[in-house]
Amino acid sequence: MLIFGGWLLALWITIQISNSVYLEYPYLKFGIVFLSLGAVAIFCLWFAARRRGFWSALFVIPVFAGLWTMVVIPNIIPYDTETGYRIRRMADELASFRSAHGGFPDQETALPPATLKARSPYYRKRQQLPFRVAFLPNATRPFLDNPGADPGVIFYAVSADHQEVWLTGTELRFPYTGGGSAHFVSYLSNDGDTRVLHLHAAPVSK
Secondary structure (H helix, E strand, O other): OHHHHHHHHHHHHHHHHOOOOEEOOOHHHHHHHHHHHHHHHHHHHHHHHHHOHHHHHHHHHHHHHHHHHHHHHHHHOOOOOHHHHHHHHHHHHHHHHHHHHOOOOOOHHHOOHHHHHOEEEEEEOOEEEEOEEEEEOOOOOOOOOOOOOOOOEEEEEEOOOOOEEEEEEEEEOOOOOEOOOEEEOOOOOOOOOOOOEEEEOOOOOO
16 A cells, blocks of 8 residues: 555656656545555554554454455556557547548548547646547558657558558556656557557458
8 A cells, every 4th residue: 555655646746847748547646545544554553563452453454454455456557548449449430431432541631530639548737638640651561660758649550552551559558657658559459469450441450
């Protein structure tokens, strides 16, 4: 509890004093809660050991608190689930475009407007940032060279004949959810490279 709470507060301080992009998450609130719970657990240990007797029952509190923490913390660790979801939504929109036009958009202005206007889960100076689409024409493979420093970027690599598209994206990955460097989104596809969502005009997209 103390380590997790202290880590969240350290991230919150980093966010306040730097100009870095950070993932939306209640760092301060959860940091204070877990530090407080950790302090209470330590106090119960100290008080029960000092008084003993009837007060030994206080040992139960840190035991249950520890077990509760082991279950809760893995489920509330700050993690970006929105970027992968947005890339899959973009793939669905591109599939509809392909059905109507026989191929994928060959210019950035023709990309699905819902994707271009979507807001990312990232902030800078308390301002929510939009997803940014990087348009890469005449591609022969997905863009995986350098993720860059910014999360929330979707790389749209389209082939010269507009029949294939590779989608990749960037995120802040645990534990660097505030002030860290960007990584390519994982688990986009179960076929081939899990960092890539590959669409074909024919046959049906994977």
